[in-house]
Amino acid sequence: MSMFSWPIRVYWEDTDAGGIVFYANYLKFFERARTEWLRSKGVHQHSLKISTGGMFVVTDTALSYKLPARLDDELLVTAHITHAGRASMQLQQEAYKVVADEKILLCEGTIRIGWVNAGTLQPARIPSSILDVLK
Amino acid sequence: MSMFSWPIRVYWEDTDAGGIVFYANYLKFFERARTEWLRSKGVHQHSLKISTGGMFVVTDTALSYKLPARLDDELLVTAHITHAGRASMQLQQEAYKVVADEKILLCEGTIRIGWVNAGTLQPARIPSSILDVLK
Amino acid sequence: MSMFSWPIRVYWEDTDAGGIVFYANYLKFFERARTEWLRSKGVHQHSLKISTGGMFVVTDTALSYKLPARLDDELLVTAHITHAGRASMQLQQEAYKVVADEKILLCEGTIRIGWVNAGTLQPARIPSSILDVLK
Amino acid sequence: MSMFSWPIRVYWEDTDAGGIVFYANYLKFFERARTEWLRSKGVHQHSLKISTGGMFVVTDTALSYKLPARLDDELLVTAHITHAGRASMQLQQEAYKVVADEKILLCEGTIRIGWVNAGTLQPARIPSSILDVLK
Numbered sequence: 290m291s292m293f294s295w296p297i298r299v300y301w302e303d304t305d306a307g308g309i310v311f312y313a314n315y316l317k318f319f320e321r322a323r324t325e326w327l328r329s330k331g332v333h334q335h336s337l338k339i340s341t342g343g344m345f346v347v348t349d350t351a352l353s354y355k356l357p358a359r360l361d362d363e364l365l366v367t368a369h370i371t372h373a374g375r376a377s378m379q380l381q382q383e384a385y386k387v388v389a390d391e392k393i394l395l396c397e398g399t400i401r402i403g404w405v406n407a408g409t410l411q412p413a414r415i416p417s418s419i420l421d422v423l424k
Numbered sequence: 425m426s427m428f429s430w431p432i433r434v435y436w437e438d439t440d441a442g443g444i445v446f447y448a449n450y451l452k453f454f455e456r457a458r459t460e461w462l463r464s465k466g467v468h469q470h471s472l473k474i475s476t477g478g479m480f481v482v483t484d485t486a487l488s489y490k491l492p493a494r495l496d497d498e499l500l501v502t503a504h505i506t507h508a509g510r511a512s513m514q515l516q517q518e519a520y521k522v523v524a525d526e527k528i529l530l531c532e533g534t535i536r537i538g539w540v541n542a543g544t545l546q547p548a549r550i551p552s553s554i555l556d557v558l559k
Numbered sequence: 560m561s562m563f564s565w566p567i568r569v570y571w572e573d574t575d576a577g578g579i580v581f582y583a584n585y586l587k588f589f590e591r592a593r594t595e596w597l598r599s600k601g602v603h604q605h606s607l608k609i610s611t612g613g614m615f616v617v618t619d620t621a622l623s624y625k626l627p628a629r630l631d632d633e634l635l636v637t638a639h640i641t642h643a644g645r646a647s648m649q650l651q652q653e654a655y656k657v658v659a660d661e662k663i664l665l666c667e668g669t670i671r672i673g674w675v676n677a678g679t680l681q682p683a684r685i686p687s688s689i690l691d692v693l694k
Numbered sequence: 695m696s697m698f699s700w701p702i703r704v705y706w707e708d709t710d711a712g713g714i715v716f717y718a719n720y721l722k723f724f725e726r727a728r729t730e731w732l733r734s735k736g737v738h739q740h741s742l743k744i745s746t747g748g749m750f751v752v753t754d755t756a757l758s759y760k761l762p763a764r765l766d767d768e769l770l771v772t773a774h775i776t777h778a779g780r781a782s783m784q785l786q787q788e789a790y791k792v793v794a795d796e797k798i799l800l801c802e803g804t805i806r807i808g809w810v811n812a813g814t815l816q817p818a819r820i821p822s823s824i825l826d827v828l829k
Contacts, residue, residue, distance in 0.1 A: 300594055301604075302448065302587045304441035306495050306740075307812065311437060312752045313721035317572045320718070324570055334571075335631040335711075347717045351756040357815055360441050361605040407712065410762055435729055436739075437722045441605075442677065447617045448590070451583035452707045459705055463766075469706075470576075470766040482582045486621040492680055496729075496740040542577065545627055572718065574711035576765050581707060630711050 292367050293329060295322040297384075299362045309357035315396045316350060319382045322366035323400070330422050341416055344407045348377065352398035356386070363387045364395070373424050375414045377403045427502050428464060430457040432519075434497045444492035450531045451485060454517045457501035458535070465557050476551055479542045483512065487533035491521070498522045499530070508559050510549045512538045562637050563599060565592040567654075569632040579627035585666045586620060589652045592636035593670070600692050611686055614677045618647065622668035626656070633657045634665070643694050645684045647673045697772050698734060700727040702789075704767040714762035720801045721755060724787045727771035728805070735827050746821055749812045753782065757803035761791070768792045769800070778829050780819045782808045 297318050305311040327334065338344045358364060365385045372379040379401045385392040404415040432453050440446040462469065473479045493499060500520045507514040514536045520527040539550040567588050575581040597604065608614045628634060635655045642649040649671045655662040674685040702723050710716040732739065743749045763769060770790045777784040784806045790797040809820040 298591075298594075300587070300591050301440050301442070302446060302590060305436050306439035306441070306443045307436070307749055307751065307815075308441045308443075309815065312755070313437065313718050313725070316718035316721065317570070320572060321568075321570050324568075333631055335629060338630075344712055346712065346762075347759060349756075349758050350717070351754075353754050354752060357751075359605060360608075361603055410712075410714065433726075433729075435722070435726050437725060442614055442616065442680075444680065447620070448583050448586035451586065452705070455583070455707060456703075456705050459703075468766055470764060473765075479577055481577065481627075482624060484621075484623050485582070486619075488619050489617060492616075494740060495743075496738055545577075545579065571710050571712070572716060575706050576709035576711070576713045577706070578711045578713075583707065 292369055293322070293326040294365045294367045295325045297321060297364045297366055299358050299360055299364065301360060304360050307357075309359055310362075312352075312354050315352055315354070315384055315398070318364065318366050318384055319368070319398065319400060322368045322382060323380060326368040332419060332422060337419070338407050342407055343404055343413055343416065345402050346405050346410075347400060348403045349401035350398060352396060354396050356393060356395045358384075358386055358395050365392060370423060371399075373415075373420055375420070376412065377401055378415065378423065427504055428457070428461040429500045429502045430460045431522075432456060432499045432501055434493050434495055434499065436495060439495050442492075444494055445497075447487075447489050447531075450487055450489070450519055450533070453499065453501050453519055454503070454533065454535060457503045457517060458515060461503040467554060467557060472554070473542050477542055478539055478548055478551065480537050481540050481545075482535060483538045484536035485533060487531060489531050491528060491530045493519075493521055493530050500527060505558060506534075508550075508555055510555070511547065512536055513550065513558065562639055563592070563596040564635045564637045565595045566657075567591060567634045567636055569628050569630055569634065571630065574630050577627075579629055580632075582622075582624050582666075585622060585624070585654055585668070588634065588636050588654055589638070589668065589670060592638045592652060593650060596638040602689060602692060607689070608677050612677055613674055613683055613686065615672050616675050616680075617670060618673045619671035620668060622666060624666050626663060626665045628654075628656055628665050635662060640693060641669075643685075643690055645690070646682065647671055648685065648693065697774055698727070698731040699770045699772045700730045702726060702769045702771055704763050704765055704769065706765065709765050712762075714764055715767075717757075717759050720757060720759070720789055720803070723769065723771050723789055724773070724803065724805060727773045727787060728785060731773040737824060737827060742824070743812050747812055748809055748818055748821065750807050751810050751815075752805060753808045754806035755803060757801060759801050761798060761800045763789075763791055763800050770797060775828060776804075778820075778825055780825070781817065782806055783820065783828065
């Protein structure tokens, strides 16, 4: 099975005074890749919120930062589901720097996601129509 | 009349690879100062949204960046209302760097703010209860 | 002459509790489009900083927010140079929402950019090799 | 031993279209609290970078999100060192929402930090002058 990946360019907004990508921004990069992975499966989160009244929320993140990225770097960010249950799902994600034909691992992590009622923010079961698509 | 001002410290998150505060972040600093200026007048935006169903939205921003700020710098950000009408208000704001007893102007700008129905996002009149407090 | 434009997708990170794109983030969107416009002309800012010891800095921004964007919206952001001098250049930029085949104007603005020595941050003349490419 | 804690107010910039604080921003809140904890011990990171040529970098983050925060909420963020070695240190951090006299846990996590040469970004030993202060 091929791994979903999404290209992300590093802009000024992503960097900090250390001259590198600010570590918190990898959570944004991972989110963008997850969103595009969902979109590739026909799951559009804004429509979903309107149609189901629910939304995904991130409940746990564990990231490990290996090597820094710099302004103008071209990254490739992956998303791979490792668990999908009624109450939560878990993904493994990586960010690579693309240099010529080589991919250098910069950051990897695990993201756990739950589902809540968008109004009350109370945890709820992930709609089975979504789980069917993601599995 | 004394000018409202709010202290803001520069953290890693605020800087970019140029070694200075990323210019877009002055809009955040100005927003924080406006929020605290409103709070100082008893206007709490989250409560306001719930009680009135409306919220402020920024419609125009014009900023001029004079000198850079760096990590760990201590800034002082002002907010001063220059116009308050039924449909919009306008503020003049400055960000200063505080060094010893001196204030060095880093950035100044004008922010125009309207009022919308939080559900429909349609423009509406600023509630007179708020205007009375702000004038 | 065709206008340079760059597609930008709205993610969770771009939105605020008003349910719309946080206005300060249009400065990021405009920056991304300018960076890609420069890249399309062979100007890579990170390499430039290393090779010339200088970098662009934003000195003035004036934005007008017309209509809101929401999560999952697909935007198109333009960049168009309106002035290029030895000490500064100015761009006109717009952000459109793309719906079917229609483009709806969300935000437009003017950005003025100078050039500084990356070490001292002192203003300097834009290298003529860059100006030649941009004009 | 008393725990270091730092007050943080939730602004528009911190929230997302779910109506709550965007989870990635807790890394920023934790960073602010660590920076102020360091400052309370006389460690100023910008001066440190200039004087030692080195800087802290975050190498691992593991966060668990318990309950959401909203616009205008007043948070209290703690920082507590749990390990300090020559190559890295580890902190336990929590973010609480303050309601009346009660503190409600919103988010907790572990942050591991290393030290690098600011020019080469190569890992290096944390200067003993800093370790002495932190232990």
